[in-house]
Amino acid sequence: MLTFIDALKNLFSHFQRARSFFNKAAFKQKFNEYFQHKEIINRDLPSVLLDMFVADVSENIGFNCNSDRFKFVQERRSQYRDETEYRVMNSNYLSLKQTFNRQIMQCVPNHDERTFSSYVYVEKETGKNPIFKLAILLELLGLATYEIIGGKNSEIFIRVNxxxxxxxxxxxxxxxxxxxxxxxxKDRSQKVLSKFMIKQLTNEDRWDIIENYFLGRDEWVSSKLEL
Known part of the structure; x- marks a missing residue:
């Protein structure tokens, strides 16, 4: 796992030193070079990995001020081609190994020999938890699976003295x-679903909306659906 993170750091370092935009094809090509000696189960891994570190431009803040310091990749539509291009904006990727190593040490199996179970808080600023990235990465590499349980009933029980x-x-x-x-x-989710079903969209647009919805890019989805 940690050797994988080292290779990932070197990959992002390569693109940061280039100081230019690149597309997913270029990223995948370099990914294959840096990870040629490692067994990669998921062929879509390069694309998914890149998306994990893309900052949400709808937040409209500087990259160094981003609440999620691991969102260090900028994306934009190319001025010359019909594609999305990317740029590594800072060197926050250098702390990936230290962060993931610390999180792995905190996930020693405690439920049985192979299962770690714990309450996971959600940060108010991001609506997420940093350990989610580790869980996603471990599953992408075929090293572990994860499940998030909770939030089934939006109820609070109070005893009144x-x-x-x-x-x-x-x-x-x-x-x-x-x-x-x-x-x-809840109301917003209903509006998103309603707009998604009735609005005239291409198949590509629909998949873009689905992807960005689950990546938490609410402003982008709202803009696309005209909410």
Whole structure:
């Protein structure tokens, strides 16, 4: 695993030193050169890996200020060809090995001989957890599988010791921020699905929307669906 990360660091270093944009075909070609002695199970791995580190341009912030420091790749539509091109914007990839090594050490099997089970918090700024990248990478390499369980019921159970205080809160138009956010996300998901089904789109556009939706690029999806 860590030798794979070393090769990945060298790959991104190559493109950063070039100081120019590249497409996925060029990335895949160099990937094959750097990983020629390693067994790669998933043929789509180069493309998926590149997308993992692409920053969401909808955030409209500098790369060095990005809340996810491992989003160090910029993407844009090519000015000369009908394709997407990429550029490595900073050297944050240098800390990949240290970060993943620390996370792996924290995932020693604790449920049985081969399973690690733990509560995973979600960061407020990104809506994600850094360990998700490790889990995805391990699964792509065929080294592990992962499953996220939770969020099935958007309910909060509260024991009220003083009903009079609850009554005063109610009279003061009390609102629960967590439940409000859950309701907002639910409404948005319904709007996205509705627009996706009724809007006239090409097959390519639909796949782009699906990909960006699951990559968490909400602003891009909203723009494409005119929400």
């Amino acid at each position: 003083d009903p009079s205080k609850l009554a005063r809160l109610y009279q003061g138009n009390y609102r629960n921020a967590l439940l409000t956010e859950i309701e907002r996300k």
